[in-house]
Amino acid sequence: MTSFKGGSPRPARVLFGTLIVSIILFAATRLPDHPDGFAWPAFLRIPVEWPLICLLGLLLPFLLARLLGYLLALFVVLILMLKLADTGAQIALERSFNPYLDIKMVMDGWNIVSGSVGQGVALIAVVVVLLLLAVLVVLLARSWRLMVSASGMLRTGLLVGFGLLAAFGAGLLQMGSSYADLRVAADLTNRIHHVARSVEDMRAFEAVVARGEGPRQGAGLFGRLQGRDVIVIFIESYGRSAIEDPQYANVTGPRLAAMEQEIATAGLQSSSTWVTSPTVGGLSWLAHGTLMSGLWVDNQARYDRLMISAQPSLNRLFSEAGWQTVAVMPAITMDWPEAGYYGYRQILAAKDLGYKGKPFNWVTMPDQYTLSAFERLARVPARAKGEKVMAEIALISSHAPWTPVATMLDWSAVGDGSIFDEQATSGDPPSVVWADPERVRRQYIGTIDYALQAVSSYIANYGSDAVFVILGDHQPARIITGPNASRAVPVHIVSADADLIGSFKEKGLSPGMKPSLDAVEMPMNTVRQILIDTFSGR
Incomplete structure (x- = not known):
């Protein structure tokens, strides 16, 4: 027996509710969790969970079936949110979403998205997504109630229909066909195992940190x-893509050649190679932590543990050896407790750099100003005291949204940065630029060219x-690199000491500003010891 307020609904309403439930369950179970999966073949499979869940609802007593419907609605929302999170993580970080590691980075994701498309657009997008999820919960719960209220021949027909569909899908699975799958339980099990592996990984990292x-x-x-x-x-x-990808090489190649010539004219030499970054698309601080600690820090949990460890940073080692250690961080606009780990004697965050110009969207100030302020606020005072720095x-002009693209000025004209106002307000806003992927790529490489030009000058x-x-902190997002790009970044050593540069060449670095394309990619955490050994004459 079923019970429905006002009597059993009309068959047309029951069928409509069944259709809505089927569409939502089919979409939730078939929605890809990777950006490359959004193609028609992904939807040409029978998710066997769909008819099985509907069968269970029709076989249960009405009150239990209704309770199952509410739980199912919440479960579907959870599945959809995880799949959307997976897709976003794959686009930004080239990996799946891990609740254990990534939940702390929701705010960082908001900062990146809002900086790319504007806070207003980002907020509207979030509100729309939340409203859609709320509508989905209500729609699924009400449609489920209609479906499980079916009675008589209609109920029998639904049971037979879903039973045959489940049997057909199970048969396809038994034959190994790709036109049916039973993925949801396996995906959730894999995610739980993935989280468990992350916990084990943290235990292993604890041992490395202790050692x-x-x-x-x-x-x-x-x-x-x-x-x-x-x-x-x-x-x-x-x-690495900025150097060897054909769509960028015609910009970066000549720039690196010009840099080599410019520094050679100034009496300096260079050597270069590739190193593998622990991150991609974002989370630059993981690369900083990896290089400075000599430990592989590829997720936020490892980074948080490093910050309370006794592993001395490269900065701290220099400080103990007599150098004035300085952090120049134009992207730091809030409290930065992690700075304590590194052991800086001087911190020049955004507010300390004295920039009076307008921001370049998310980018607080152009790279040339950052370098000019560093010279004025750190090196000149240290030199007056006879100190080494x-x-x-962290240069940030090449951070998304890559608009507007800054241009170089005479160093004597930089001043307090207000001269950059015209540049900061030029060009189209991010919402316009990001509507055209090809333009995004052009402007990306334009900002890289500017950053290299600023450093060279x-x-x-x-x-x-x-x-x-x-060195680079990481490769950009896949909208720039395309899928399956290397995680390598270039590293360049520049000095007037020819013998020092020669020592780096003996350790495998190639001469000049362009790394050898066949050079072995070294993990970024190994660079610290190479620097220590070479700088110490070992």
Whole structure:
């Protein structure tokens, strides 16, 4: 017996409810969890869960069936949210969403999206998604109630229909056909196993952190540097694709050649190679943590653990060896408790750099200003005190949304940055640029070209007494690289000390600013020890 307020609904309403339930269950179970899966063949399969769930609802007593409907509605929303999260994580980070590792990064995702399309558009998108999910819950619950209220011949017909469909799908599965699957339970099981593996991974990382890697104290290190400044520059989204992808090589190739010529004219030499970044598409701090700690930090949980560890950062080792350690972080606009781990003596975050110009959308200030402010606020005062500087600089002009693209000025004209106002308000907004993927790619490589030009000009004008380590933090998102791109980034060593550059070449780096295309990609965490050994004459 069934019970429905006002009596059993008309057969047409029951059939309509059944249709809606079927459509929602089919879509939820068939929706791809990877951007490459959005093609018609993905929907030409029978998800056996769909008829099985409907059969269960029709076989249960009405009250239990209704309770199942409410649980099913929430479950479907959970599945859809996980699949959408997977798709977003694949687009941004080239991996599946992991609740254990990624839940803390929701706000970072909001910052990236809102910076790309604007806060208003991003907020509207979030509200629309939440409203759609709420409508989906209500629609599924009400339609489910209609379906399970079926009585008489109609109920029998639905039971037979779903039973035959389930049997047909099970038969296809038994024969190994690709036209049916039973994925939801397997996917959820795999996700639980994935989270469990992440917990085990953290235990293994705990052991690595406890053991430590490399020297524990900085005293006695870096004697080969002979009192020179050491400047580590991360260039945002500067990956291997920017150099060897044909659609970008005609910009970056000539730029690297021009850089090599410019620094050679200033009396400096260079060597380069590839290193594999622990991240892709974002989460730049994982790359910073990996390079500076010598440990492989490829997720937020590892990073959080590193921040409370006793593993000395490369910055701290330099500080203990007598260098004035400086962080130049134009993207840091809020409290930054993680800075305590690195052991900086001076922190130049966005508010400390004195920029009076307008932001370039998400980008707080152009790279040329960042470098100019670093020279004025860190190197000049240190030089007056007879101190050496070890700096870690994060350049961000090549961060999404890649609009507008900054251009170089004479260094003497930079001032407080207000001269960049015209550039900051030029060009189209992100919502216009991102409507055209080809334009996004053009503007991306334009910002990389600008960042390299700014670094090259800075070295030529102010870098004769410094050693530079220049590298990308990670590859950009797949909209720029395409699928299956390498995770490698270039690293360049620049110095006036020919013997020092020669030592890096002996360790496998190729001469000049363009890494050898057949060079082996080294994990980024190994770079720290190479720098320590080479700078210490080992």
